Amino acid sequence: MMHVLKDWIFTTDHKKIGLLYLIGSIAAFVLAGIMALLMRAELSAIGPTITTNPNDYNVWLYFHGAAMILGFQIPALTGFLANYLIPLQIGARDVAFPRVNALSVWLFYMGIFLALLTFVVPNPPDVMWTGYPPYSVVTPGNTALYTFTVLLLGFASILGGVNFLTTITFMRAPGIGWNQLNIFTWCTFGAFILQLIFVPVLGTAVTMIMLDKYVGTHFFDPAAGGDVLIYQNLFWFYSHPAVYVIFLPFIGIVFDIVATFARNRIFNYKAAVYGGIGGIVILAGEVWIHHLYVTGMPDWLRVGQMITTLMISVPVGLMFISLVGTLFKGSISFKTPMLYGLSVIFLMLVGGLTGIPLALVSLDLHVSDTYFIIGHFHYVMAVAGTFSIFGGVYYLYPKFTGRMYNETLGKIGFWLSFIGVNSIFFPMMVVGVTTGMPRRYWDYQQFPEAESFHVIMTAGAAIIAIGFIIILINWIHGMLKGEKAGSNPWGSRSLEWTTTSPPLAHGNWEAVPTIKEAWGPYEYGTNKT
Amino acid sequence: MHKLGMTGINLTSSLVGFMISLMPGSSFAREIADTAKGFNDLWYEVMIDITIIGAIFAFITIYFMIKYRRRNDDDEGSQKPMTTMSAIGWAIIPVFIFLADDLYMAAKGWTLYNEYRNVPENSLEIKLESAMWSWDYTYPNGVKAYNELRVPAGTPIVLRMTSRDTLHSHFIPDFRIKEDSMPGRITYLWFYPQEPGEHVVTCAEYCGLLHSRMAGKIIAMPEEEFTAWYKAEAENLEQNLASN
Numbered sequence: 219m220m221h222v223l224k225d226w227i228f229t230t231d232h233k234k235i236g237l238l239y240l241i242g243s244i245a246a247f248v249l250a251g252i253m254a255l256l257m258r259a260e261l262s263a264i265g266p267t268i269t270t271n272p273n274d275y276n277v278w279l280y281f282h283g284a285a286m287i288l289g290f291q292i293p294a295l296t297g298f299l300a301n302y303l304i305p306l307q308i309g310a311r312d313v314a315f316p317r318v319n320a321l322s323v324w325l326f327y328m329g330i331f332l333a334l335l336t337f338v339v340p341n342p343p344d345v346m347w348t349g350y351p352p353y354s355v356v357t358p359g360n361t362a363l364y365t366f367t368v369l370l371l372g373f374a375s376i377l378g379g380v381n382f383l384t385t386i387t388f389m390r391a392p393g394i395g396w397n398q399l400n401i402f403t404w405c406t407f408g409a410f411i412l413q414l415i416f417v418p419v420l421g422t423a424v425t426m427i428m429l430d431k432y433v434g435t436h437f438f439d440p441a442a443g444g445d446v447l448i449y450q451n452l453f454w455f456y457s458h459p460a461v462y463v464i465f466l467p468f469i470g471i472v473f474d475i476v477a478t479f480a481r482n483r484i485f486n487y488k489a490a491v492y493g494g495i496g497g498i499v500i501l502a503g504e505v506w507i508h509h510l511y512v513t514g515m516p517d518w519l520r521v522g523q524m525i526t527t528l529m530i531s532v533p534v535g536l537m538f539i540s541l542v543g544t545l546f547k548g549s550i551s552f553k554t555p556m557l558y559g560l561s562v563i564f565l566m567l568v569g570g571l572t573g574i575p576l577a578l579v580s581l582d583l584h585v586s587d588t589y590f591i592i593g594h595f596h597y598v599m600a601v602a603g604t605f606s607i608f609g610g611v612y613y614l615y616p617k618f619t620g621r622m623y624n625e626t627l628g629k630i631g632f633w634l635s636f637i638g639v640n641s642i643f644f645p646m647m648v649v650g651v652t653t654g655m656p657r658r659y660w661d662y663q664q665f666p667e668a669e670s671f672h673v674i675m676t677a678g679a680a681i682i683a684i685g686f687i688i689i690l691i692n693w694i695h696g697m698l699k700g701e702k703a704g705s706n707p708w709g710s711r712s713l714e715w716t717t718t719s720p721p722l723a724h725g726n727w728e729a730v731p732t733i734k735e736a737w738g739p740y741e742y743g744t745n746k747t
Numbered sequence: 748m749h750k751l752g753m754t755g756i757n758l759t760s761s762l763v764g765f766m767i768s769l770m771p772g773s774s775f776a777r778e779i780a781d782t783a784k785g786f787n788d789l790w791y792e793v794m795i796d797i798t799i800i801g802a803i804f805a806f807i808t809i810y811f812m813i814k815y816r817r818r819n820d821d822d823e824g825s826q827k828p829m830t831t832m833s834a835i836g837w838a839i840i841p842v843f844i845f846l847a848d849d850l851y852m853a854a855k856g857w858t859l860y861n862e863y864r865n866v867p868e869n870s871l872e873i874k875l876e877s878a879m880w881s882w883d884y885t886y887p888n889g890v891k892a893y894n895e896l897r898v899p900a901g902t903p904i905v906l907r908m909t910s911r912d913t914l915h916s917h918f919i920p921d922f923r924i925k926e927d928s929m930p931g932r933i934t935y936l937w938f939y940p941q942e943p944g945e946h947v948v949t950c951a952e953y954c955g956l957l958h959s960r961m962a963g964k965i966i967a968m969p970e971e972e973f974t975a976w977y978k979a980e981a982e983n984l985e986q987n988l989a990s991n
Contacts, residue, residue, distance in 0.1 A: 272956050346953055352930060353913040353955055440931020446914065447929070480815070482824025489838040512916060512951075513927045514934035517864055521857055528849035535845045536838060542804060543837075545811035548824035552816070563808055571797035575790065578856030580863055584786055584923035587916060587951040651790070654920025656951040659959035664947050709823075742823045 230316035231723060232301050235323045237618060239297030240611070242323075242330055246289030247604075249334075251686065253282035258642075258679040261672045264663055275660040276344040277359075281336050283347035284364070286600065287460070288371045289333055293326055294607045295467035296375065296413070300382055300406045302614060303471075306714035307400045309391025309733065311725045314384040322374040322381070329370035335363055346658065348457075349424060351438035351449050355431045365428040372417045379414040382406060391713075393733030400712055400739045401477075401484060401491065405470025408495040412459045412466075412502055420456035423449055450513060454506035462502045464599055466495060468562070468606035469537060474739075475559035475613050476541060478710040480550045483740040485543025489536050497533025501526060511582040520579045527577040534570060538563075553708075554628030558609025561636055562602045569598025572647060589668075590650025592657050593643045601639045608635075608689065615696065616703030620719045623696035627688055634685030641678030645671040712739040779903055779939055780862035786923035789859050793852065800848075863924065866937045870903040877908065877915035877928040879954055880961040890980040894963030896948070898940055899973035905937040916952035919965060925951050940967035 226234060256278050260267045269275060301319065305312055313319050336342045343364040345354040354361050386399075386407050399407075427449065429435040436442035438449055477484055484490060507515055507523035541563060550556070572594045575581045585591065615623050648671065649655055655665040662668055706715040717727050815824075829837070873896070874885040884892045884906075898904050908917060908928035918925035922938035940946070950961035968976065 272959065276956070276958075344955070348953075350914055350953070353953065356913060357955060440929075444931075446931060480824055481817075481822070482826050483828065485826065486829060486834050486837045488834060493838050493842070512925050514929065514932055517860075521860065524856060524860075525849070525853050528853050529846070531849055532842055532845045535841055538804065539837065539841055542808050542811065544826075545808065545815060547826045548811070548815045549817045549819075549822035550812060550815050560808070560812065564805060567801045567804055571801050574797050574852060575793045578789070578793065578852060578859075580856050580859035581786065581790055581793065583860075583863055583925060584920070586925065587918070654918065654947075654949075656916075656918060656949060658953045661959045663960075664949055664962040709821075743825045 228320075230312070230320050232305050232313050232316065232319060233618065233721060233723075233726075235319050236298050236301030236303075238323050239293050239301060239326065242327055243290045243294040243298060246285045246293070246330055246333075250282045250285035250290060251683070253278040253285070255679055255683060257282065258676040260660065261662070262676040263672075264666065264669050265661060272660040273344060276346075276658075277336065277342045279658060280342075280344055280346050280364075281333070284367065285333055287347060287464075288368065289330055291464050291600075291603050291607070292371070292375065292460070295464060295471075295603070296378055296382075296406065296409060297323065297326060299402070299467060299471055299607070299610050299614075300378070300410075302618065303400075303714060304382060304385060304403055304406060305389070306617075306717065306721065306726060307403050307712060307739070308386060308389060308394060309713050309727075309731045310385060310389040311727075311730070313381050314389055315381050318377050318381055322377040325370050325374040325377070329367050329374065332363060332367045332370060339363065348453060349427060349449075350453075351427055351430065351446055354427050355438060361431050362428055365424045368424045369421055372421050375413045375417050379410040379417075382410050383414070391730050391733055393735070393737070397488070397491075398733075398738050400470075401473035401487075402467065402470035404491050404495055405466040405473075408499045409463045409466040411499055412463050416456040416459040416503065419452055420460075423452035423456070426452075447510070447513060447515070450510055451506070454509040455503065458506040458509060459502040461595075461599055462498050464603050466498065468603045469541070469566075471610040471613070472559045472562045472606050473541060473544070474712065475555050475609055476544050477740050477742075478613070478708050478712065479553060479556035479559065480545050480548030481709060481742045482544050482546075482548035483738075483742055485540045485546060486536075487540070487740070490540035494533045494537035494540065497536070498530070501530055501533065505530060508577060508579075508582070511579050512586045524577055524579045528574070530577075531570075531574065538566070538570075553612075554623070554625060554632060555609045555613035555708075557629065557632045558605045558612065561632070562605050562609070565597055565602040565605060565639075568644075569594060569596075569602055573598060584654065585651055587656050588650035589646045589655050589657060593645075593647030593650060596639075596643045596646070601643065605635070608632075611693070613708075615693070616707045617714065617719050617721070619697050619700070620703060621696055621700030622703045622707065623692050623700055627692040627695075631685050631689035631692060634681055634688065638678045638680075638682030638685055641681065642675045645674050645678075711741055779867045780865075781939065781941070782859070782863050783921065783923045783938075785859045785862055789855055792855070796848065796852070863936075866905045866935070867903040867939070870905040870937055871898065872905050872907060873898075875906045875908040875917060875928060876911055877917065877950075878911040879913060880950070880957040882917065882948060882961075882963045883911075886977070886980075888977070888981045888984075890977065890984055894948075896963070896965045897973060897976060898965060898967050899970045900940050900943045900967040901970055903937055903939045905935055908934050908936070913954050914952045915950050915954050915961065918949050918951035919946055920949070921946040927952050938965075940965065943967050943969050 260275055339360050341358050341360050343361055344359040345361055345364055349364055426437045430437050436444045438444045438446050505523055505527045507519050508527045511520055649668045653665045653668050655662055655668045703719050705718050716731055876883045882894050884896050910928040910930045914927055914929055916925050916927045919938055924936050924938055926934050926936040944967050946965040948963040948965055950958055
């Protein structure tokens with residue numbers, strides 16, 4: 219037992235580190251999900267429902283947002299999936315800096331630990347995941363906890379970025395060219411470029427808050443010559459690209475899932491990679507003002523970034539055409555991972571297209587900061603991202619456990635979640651635009667017509683919770699009792715399926731795979747190699 | 748001939764209208780934009796636009812899912828590698844379609860935005876200072892009001908806003924408008940209550956404990972009633988000042 223524990227704690231194997239990321243991020247997901255259930259219970263009726271203290275609600279909301287984004291989605295995508303898949307997809311024996319990799323995962327755990335202190339310290343942070351000053355400076359809540367959580371997780375991200383950019387650039391097996399990479403590997407490459415450029419800006423912003431609150435500087439204090447808007451600019455200069463740090467890997471794993479289960483080549487690969495991923499990386503840093511449409515930014519900035527924001531539809535549209543086109547003339551099987559993969563197409567349609575009215579600054583003047591926004595970003599980022607992660611876990615499940623999950627339970631879990639999310643987030647958008655009910659409300663006396671919608675949403679949350687319990691049972695049961703999976707249960711052409719399930723602890727393959735010239739991860743319909 | 752005559756009349760009348768509009772203080776000066784209606788119209792149009800795009804993608808996806816479902820366990824897809832020309836075509840043509848839609852939307856959005864930002868002449872200017880957790884309004888004559896803003900129907904109102912403590916956002920859902928108020932900065936928004944009635948005001952920028960209870964209302968009164976109320980309040984204010 220001690221031996222196993224020691225093995226996991228001191229591991230530098232990218233697969234074990236990936237699984238450590240998975241365990242930590244699922245734990246964060248469970249906690250943040252419980253916060254969501256508490257909030258839904260509170261909002262199920264007008265007036266105080268399960269707490270009479272709005273501060274409780276604010277702390278739940280803070281924890282839900284911060285933990286879901288920083289503790290679940292980013293680590294699950296750029297920690298678990300990237301760590302587990304990328305060396306396998308490029309035919310490498312490990313990442314470029316295995317010990318740095320181990321350092322990042324333990325930094326991540328320390329970040330989670332700090333975030334958990336939220337439930338222990340006397341004045342928990344209540345600053346939302348955005349931490350806007352002056353509130354974050356004047357609040358009695360513990361803003362330092364927020365700052366250090368962000369700094370630790372950000373540091374882990376930067377180390378991960380250096381590691382993976384080096385790995386993908388220099389450690390591809392001989393014969394794998396840039397145009398033979400999996401879309402997931404390309405997407406992660408793009409995501410880590412963004413992390414490396416923008417995370418330091420977030421670090422700067424949250425550090426300035428801490429200095430203002432505890433050291434007595436005046437960055438955001440207008441009475442002493444500071445300016446409150448500096449923070450929002452710095453924060454969103456990171457946090458909008460952070461949306462793509464989540465979006466790119468999740469759409470990448472969806473590409474791989476869809477190609478595998480349609481056993482088909484990617485439609486217009488180069489347009490998706492160079493136009494789609496490249497376009498997003500280039501545009502990511504020029505659209506942050508759309509988070510500041512109602513903060514009194516100069517008109518020329520608002521209108522200018524309205525146009526850049528709308529232009530995001532071009533690279534995303536190219537990726538979408540490639541994704542849907544990959545189904546064309548495919549051979550589509552509807553196993554659980556594919557259900558998640560296909561559902562992301564529809565979730566992204568709802569979430570992505572509702573981004574168009576939000577991009578228009580004149581329409582945003584009404585819907586900004588209302589429930590419409592919550593509905594939109596949950597569809598496009600939270601739900602689509604989470605469904606991709608779950609799809610990715612199911613997809614890799616035979617690889618990392620060596621066993622199969624139960625297909626029926628998997629499908630039941632999927633459909634419950636799918637019904638649940640749609641009955642939460644679609645009504646949210648309707649409430650947002652029709653009543654104008656703002657977000658971050660513990661109570662909504664002034665919007666009585668919203669109550670019936672909130673009842674539906676709360677019911678939806680309960681359905682998701684049941685679905686997730688089924689998913690978790692399925693995962694644990696499969697790990698112990700599932701039937702043995704072969705090395706390539708899905709019939710994929712991608713490199714990660716050429717090794718045993720689970721792969722060799724060190725080195726992944728007996729020998730570095732030899733790559734034939736015509737090989738590609740999506741070369742289906744040709745003679746089997 | 749008849750048609751030409753009509754054109755002449757139209758031309759004359761619009762010229763007259765134009766000249767009147769140049770006179771100072773004229774009610775023809777500029778038609779006051781109805782931004783709430785502008786919002787509703789543009790929203791409706793954008794919803795149709797995105798529903799069509801979404802329906803096309805969804806329909807194609809579902810069609811492919813049914814048509815190309817796996818029939819035999821060993822089947823593989825049969826998509827051929829693309830030729831360079833078709834790859835370029837499948838990139839360039841969608842790019843131009845998306846860009847065209849984007850720019851069309853941007854133009855529409857920008858036009859409406861200009862209406863939102865150009866304060867009509869002869870607006871009643873009221874100062875607003877927000878605080879945790881109340882809306883404090885000050886009329887031009889010094890009369891103050893808290894959380895309840897009485898305004899004359901038929902007059903555009905412009906709020907010059909700042910904040911005493913943290914960020915707030917003065918949101919009037921009925922008029923489809925909000926703008927943040929911040930310490931150390933002055934922002935503005937305007938709205939046009941055409942008819943008498945009450946409208947909810949609520950805070951849309953997180954401001955701590957009672958954020959969700961930071962609500963007030965705007966009461967648009969018939970013009971004569973408002974004038975009477977406004978005068979009475981001003982006299983009260985003077986008496987109070989005198990007695991102090």
